Amino acid sequence: MNNNPSEPTAERVWAALRGVIDPELGENVVDLGMVASVDVTRDGVVDIGLALTIAECPLRDQIEGDTRRRALSLPGVNEVFVHTTAMTKRQRAELMSRAREKARERAEPTQVSPTTRVIAVSSGKGGVGKSSVSVNLAIAIKNLGFRVGLMDADIWGFSVPRLLGITARMEADDVTRLIIPVEAHGLKVVSTGLIIDSEETALMWRGLMLAKALEQFLKQVDWGDLDYLVIDMPPGTGDIQMALSRMLPQAEMVVVTTPQRASQKVAARIADMARRSHMPIVGVIENMSGFDCGHGTVHHLFGQGGGQELADGIGVPLLATVPLDMRVVEGGDRGRPVAGEMPLYGAALAFAETAELLVQLVPPAQDETCTGRLAKLLEGLAQSGQDWDSLAALTT
Ligand SMILES: Nc1ncnc2c1ncn2[C@@H]1O[C@H](COP(=O)(O)OP(=O)(O)O)[C@@H](O)[C@H]1O
Ligand SMILES: [Mg+2]
DSSP states (O other), X not given: OOXXXXXXXXXXXXXXXXXXXXXXXXXXXXXXXXXXXXXXXXXXXXXXXXXXXXXTOTTHHHHHHHHHHHHHTSTTOOEEEEEEEEOOHHHHHHHHHHHHHHHHHOSSOOSSOTTSEEEEEEOSSSSSSHHHHHHHHHHHHHHTTOOEEEEEOOSSSOOHHHHTTOOOOOEEOTTTOOEEOEEETTEEEEOGGGSOOSSHHHHHHHHHHHHTHHHHHHHSBOOOSOSEEEEEOOSSSSHHHHHHHHHOTTOEEEEEXXXXXXXXXXXXXXXXXXXXXXXXXXXXXXXXXXXXXXXXXXXXXXXXXXXXXXXXXXXXXXEEEEXXXXXXXXXXXXXXXXXXXXXXXXXXXXXXXXXXXXXXXXXXXXXXXXXXXHHHHHHHHHHTTOOHHHXXXXXX
């Protein structure tokens, strides 16, 4: 048994792969029996065998990519090979029944669908523009035609309501007792800043909520069907991050930084947190980059190269450099984020391009393909009182 935490073992890879969710079945690929083999060689090379329901499944790239990123997020892993095979009919039928079983026994269900892609916008420290990036990125993803939720996990330092100009407050549904997110700029928004605080009873409720706000936001909010949930994380790398990854195993992280040369410590801390929580880092966004004064000169007020340096330090791509742009500040003050304003230039253009890249790297789950359709068909037939096993044999 290898106890050195910086060296990868097959067990650690298996554990990390529990974070890879088959988007159609809403269950992790390990429990679904889709991981056929894991081999770790001594020099940090991992070889993973994946058995897919159908060889030409359109989700193949997505599952392969997720698998690779999860494994790469482990310390000491330098290279990952994923090879795929197609399941036999029998394996496929077993997988379907396992998926159904799993869905039922899932102990702590959140109101966030397992097929919702979760992007946690994080940073090593405050004031780097994390909230501005969260809000604008959420709007830019929505502008691509996706259903997007925005959760403000900065429980004490919330700023999302102000940035979106929200004056409404969240209410609970009388029947379901679930909190209804506030709709703003086409987003479903939840924040501690949106809790009623006028009445005394509401104050009590608020006290209760704040203590376990993150859990409440995931379990007691009627999120509905979302393609993406963007989360404005609190600064630093603490309990909230760990709690989030426990409750939303599909969460992935985007790290925001300034162009200022990051201290090695910040990079190390973020990388360490990502490893402990098995939360893969999709990439780094450098915010407050060069300022284009409009006369052909770009001023680097906050230094240069910090984003690339942090990305290199963690071993992930630099997704974008968002320029310093007064419209970000003005948009925030007016409650009209720049990403929703035309024409697209400066920071707004950068947010739009970042959204397009993110959607490619972390593609939305499509539920109208291969196993998803199969699952629905079987579910429908089973509900009509038919014997499931014989139907599985029929339809596979
Ligand atoms: N790209 C940008 N250009 C200009 N100002 C920005 C930019 N990004 C953020 N800001 C400003 O920086 C300040 C801090 O941003 P904020 O999003 O609240 O940071 P954080 O959430 O990391 O504390 C705000 O006043 C915001 O308007
Ligand atoms: Mg903030």
